[in-house]
Amino acid sequence: MVTRFKCLMRGEICCFFRDYEEMPVVFPWEKRKLEKLSSLINKDLMFKPYIIYSVGNKNIVVLYKWMINGLCPFLKNNKCSIHEYKPLACQMYPLLVGWDDNTLRVSLECPWIKDNIDKVKRLDPAKVFEKEYSVAVKVFLILKIIEEYARRNNWVKRVIGKEEEVNNYIEITDVLENIVDLMEKFEMQGEVDDQ
């Protein structure tokens, strides 16, 4: 029988974040969407530049860490209340991107992975995680486009640590305006109406 990933709906585990490394990462346009959606839960969300490129004295944010300590505020009755709009990092879970080396990884916190780790090691991730894998491919494609642009323009990539602060930054969408159009072509996510 073909082994396929099946979400066990254990949001109390998968949407619970204990430390900086575990917290989800979001692109700038996802951050804006989440900030609009935060009015639904009446809570302020916090984000911190995570993957940036430096060029001269300018810093360009490609990804933010979504600073969630504990349960995600959008988890309601153990379900994601913004399922339609949840960020790519959540859509591709339990697949993860290794940000330091752009590798595809699996989360060992996921209960399904814990039960199936031996099979997962042997099988093709594109078959086991069909839907999640296709989201991961989109994420890698976005990163590839940005990295290629960065390489041509001599930008220097940096992964920002928990204690490090980044001041005076702009976002990748300020430089590559058409990256959002590109996302729409990928039919990645619906728009959130202005609140």
Ligand code: SF4
């Ligand atoms: S946005 Fe939804 S899927 Fe993502 S961590 Fe929050 S509740 Fe979980």
